[in-house]
Amino acid sequence: MTVQTAPVADRPAGAAGESPEDLVARLARDGRAAQRVLARLTDAQKAEALRAVAGVLRAAEPAILEANARDVAAGEAKGLTGAMLDRLRLDPARLAGMAGAVEQVASLPDPVGEVIAESERPNGLKLSRVRIPIGLIGIIYESRPNVTADAAALCLRSGNAVLLRGGSEALHSNRAIAAAFAEGLESAGLPAAAIQLMPTQDRAAVGAMLTAVGLIDMIVPRGGKSLVARVQADARVPVLAHLDGICHTYIHAAADPEMARGVALNAKMRRTGICGAMETLLIDTQFPESASVVAGLLDAGCELRGDSRARSLDPRILPASDADWDTEYLDSVLSVAVVDGLDAALEHIAAHSSHHTDAIVTGDPAAAERFLNEVDSAIVMVNASSQFADGGEFGLGAEIGIATGRLHARGPVALEGLTTYKWLVRGSGQTRP
Amino acid sequence: MTVQTAPVADRPAGAAGESPEDLVARLARDGRAAQRVLARLTDAQKAEALRAVAGVLRAAEPAILEANARDVAAGEAKGLTGAMLDRLRLDPARLAGMAGAVEQVASLPDPVGEVIAESERPNGLKLSRVRIPIGLIGIIYESRPNVTADAAALCLRSGNAVLLRGGSEALHSNRAIAAAFAEGLESAGLPAAAIQLMPTQDRAAVGAMLTAVGLIDMIVPRGGKSLVARVQADARVPVLAHLDGICHTYIHAAADPEMARGVALNAKMRRTGICGAMETLLIDTQFPESASVVAGLLDAGCELRGDSRARSLDPRILPASDADWDTEYLDSVLSVAVVDGLDAALEHIAAHSSHHTDAIVTGDPAAAERFLNEVDSAIVMVNASSQFADGGEFGLGAEIGIATGRLHARGPVALEGLTTYKWLVRGSGQTRP
Numbered sequence: 001m002t003v004q005t006a007p008v009a010d011r012p013a014g015a016a017g018e019s020p021e022d023l024v025a026r027l028a029r030d031g032r033a034a035q036r037v038l039a040r041l042t043d044a045q046k047a048e049a050l051r052a053v054a055g056v057l058r059a060a061e062p063a064i065l066e067a068n069a070r071d072v073a074a075g076e077a078k079g080l081t082g083a084m085l086d087r088l089r090l091d092p093a094r095l096a097g098m099a100g101a102v103e104q105v106a107s108l109p110d111p112v113g114e115v116i117a118e119s120e121r122p123n124g125l126k127l128s129r130v131r132i133p134i135g136l137i138g139i140i141y142e143s144r145p146n147v148t149a150d151a152a153a154l155c156l157r158s159g160n161a162v163l164l165r166g167g168s169e170a171l172h173s174n175r176a177i178a179a180a181f182a183e184g185l186e187s188a189g190l191p192a193a194a195i196q197l198m199p200t201q202d203r204a205a206v207g208a209m210l211t212a213v214g215l216i217d218m219i220v221p222r223g224g225k226s227l228v229a230r231v232q233a234d235a236r237v238p239v240l241a242h243l244d245g246i247c248h249t250y251i252h253a254a255a256d257p258e259m260a261r262g263v264a265l266n267a268k269m270r271r272t273g274i275c276g277a278m279e280t281l282l283i284d285t286q287f288p289e290s291a292s293v294v295a296g297l298l299d300a301g302c303e304l305r306g307d308s309r310a311r312s313l314d315p316r317i318l319p320a321s322d323a324d325w326d327t328e329y330l331d332s333v334l335s336v337a338v339v340d341g342l343d344a345a346l347e348h349i350a351a352h353s354s355h356h357t358d359a360i361v362t363g364d365p366a367a368a369e370r371f372l373n374e375v376d377s378a379i380v381m382v383n384a385s386s387q388f389a390d391g392g393e394f395g396l397g398a399e400i401g402i403a404t405g406r407l408h409a410r411g412p413v414a415l416e417g418l419t420t421y422k423w424l425v426r427g428s429g430q431t432r433p
Numbered sequence: 434m435t436v437q438t439a440p441v442a443d444r445p446a447g448a449a450g451e452s453p454e455d456l457v458a459r460l461a462r463d464g465r466a467a468q469r470v471l472a473r474l475t476d477a478q479k480a481e482a483l484r485a486v487a488g489v490l491r492a493a494e495p496a497i498l499e500a501n502a503r504d505v506a507a508g509e510a511k512g513l514t515g516a517m518l519d520r521l522r523l524d525p526a527r528l529a530g531m532a533g534a535v536e537q538v539a540s541l542p543d544p545v546g547e548v549i550a551e552s553e554r555p556n557g558l559k560l561s562r563v564r565i566p567i568g569l570i571g572i573i574y575e576s577r578p579n580v581t582a583d584a585a586a587l588c589l590r591s592g593n594a595v596l597l598r599g600g601s602e603a604l605h606s607n608r609a610i611a612a613a614f615a616e617g618l619e620s621a622g623l624p625a626a627a628i629q630l631m632p633t634q635d636r637a638a639v640g641a642m643l644t645a646v647g648l649i650d651m652i653v654p655r656g657g658k659s660l661v662a663r664v665q666a667d668a669r670v671p672v673l674a675h676l677d678g679i680c681h682t683y684i685h686a687a688a689d690p691e692m693a694r695g696v697a698l699n700a701k702m703r704r705t706g707i708c709g710a711m712e713t714l715l716i717d718t719q720f721p722e723s724a725s726v727v728a729g730l731l732d733a734g735c736e737l738r739g740d741s742r743a744r745s746l747d748p749r750i751l752p753a754s755d756a757d758w759d760t761e762y763l764d765s766v767l768s769v770a771v772v773d774g775l776d777a778a779l780e781h782i783a784a785h786s787s788h789h790t791d792a793i794v795t796g797d798p799a800a801a802e803r804f805l806n807e808v809d810s811a812i813v814m815v816n817a818s819s820q821f822a823d824g825g826e827f828g829l830g831a832e833i834g835i836a837t838g839r840l841h842a843r844g845p846v847a848l849e850g851l852t853t854y855k856w857l858v859r860g861s862g863q864t865r866p
Contacts, residue, residue, distance in 0.1 A: 217839045238671065395554055408840040
């Protein structure tokens, strides 16, 4: 089995003189037509198509790795950092992981067709609300080629078509992966246009995606803060995203000291670069083991920036500036404040949280419940590391992203968040009086 | 009990030199602070506050009717049409109806706190998703003062604060009604800022509401198409709305003729000005009683505009232009096409529906299920009049509006659509491996 990869040179945007808006409109029309086919598929048909895609991804290993090698070589020539090259690079193990992830998505329960609610009216009308796909999802992402496969698999599993726009660094890799999806879909008898990769790296085409109201139903940006900020600023299409993960952990007076040390260390240091990593530690003035919690973090190599009371706990703590309380470090850096009780902690969190994930450590059930009720974040935790903020850890099987907006879907978003619903009304000739 | 109505003259936007953006930000801050109080109330407390409001509305009848009389007199002097004056006018019966509607909302089940889903992970983490209020809702509406009470009651019942911006024609009426809400809330010990009326009619303040991302969580426009179109075009805040109700009824070959006549007549003529009124009738070429269906509509005084095959059914049918298939008449006018079977009907609907409500009349269960599955509208009906598209008729008790967007809430939206959710995670010290 061979995968036809695209020519090396950037393909033209389409017909000569086609504007970015016309290009996006054309791709969206094709994607929406393909989506109408997906919407009618059974659970088994969608799962089978994804397993076919996984098979093609495995069979196409030489072509995909060759395309990736070209991207990596170009990235090295361009002087990309080691971290960027690592995100870009595929190898046989990573490619096998990508195919396995597609099969894992195939094995997830299909949300489409679920009856959310049913009722019967006194006049005999039978009402139900059933889950349906959203339609056409736009994914805008950076240099990680596995996003191509992850996002396409989740969209297809939930009956959505997808228009992918990846970073130029990964162009050849993305084309090879998208070609494998197209081949797998066609082998399963499905329209290849259900997954489309933007054929140009023209930045104006991104702008056209963001404003394609009525053509693209939802945009999911996947990448760093500047990407998300640009998408949120410019989009007229609804966006599912989080900008910041300024996550707090509050150690309450009644926290178990051992648990507090373990949770704080894990929340910050397990992986410092993920959005669920703790960025601010709040320690109750009545908590008796404050010094050992901060010492544990300092000893693990974390830089601590504290208010004056926190600094009195350990001489190694640097002074925090006002900006520290609103900073997502994504690094081995943590701001620390000592607070006077639960109310002060809630107030600090209300003022500084990015409403992603905030946690309390406490042995007091009443304090835990107040924290759960009153913290207004997508995820609120008691006695657990904020690094659990993840679709896989929440049992969703995967995630398309984590959302901090207030509408539609919040926190880790997977298949259910890629669906909407419609009302079905079954009557027997009723007319309205 | 007296209600202090605002002075007659338009109040200044706030502190001297306060910009529309600063005004909206100040009102939003006050509203959000009040909302944090609402979010912690019990079901009973919210219901009691609404009953207190209803009592004040009744007691304030003289003040509210006097304020309304000033609006009506100004409207007459300005030359408002009879229909506009009728929408504006309050009388003792209408005011009693308004107070009764507030009590009706108080009696609806409170969606806040509902546990949507629960699970336990292998590591012992207990997850739940619980309904919470959205936050601060902005309502932008025209001259009907009862929207002030309806929208405020629904928002309060679901724990949301509301910022209301009504039309200038109803300014005094709206101020008197808002003052009654404030008095009722305060008598129940709640912050009056939970419901605020924009203190200026400056149009720039509407623009500031539409772009108040992070301050206003959702905008609901209530009014005619030009208002909704402006809000949808300019808003950066999420909007819950429908622009058009281009609703279809398709009479399938296997429709019961009597039912077809009754449903078509009701769908069009019961009330022609509502968004659920049928605007296009599709008749299957195999349906044997087409002539009597169109005769029933014509005899009832409806103007019919048909394609050539429809026109052959009755000489009174006028020719339809291309634009007719995409027109929401909101009047005693209907476009009629004869279609070749279910597929052709689905194709016409896919091309021309505004995705509000579409219906089939058929005695064939397989045709009914295909129609329900394949029509991509917020509401899809079988053997029922599209005029049932209404929150009250759906058993929701009330509605804040009907939405045709694809995310968050669709079709008739009431209390549940004014909520979102958060994830609660209860652990016992878990750290992520």
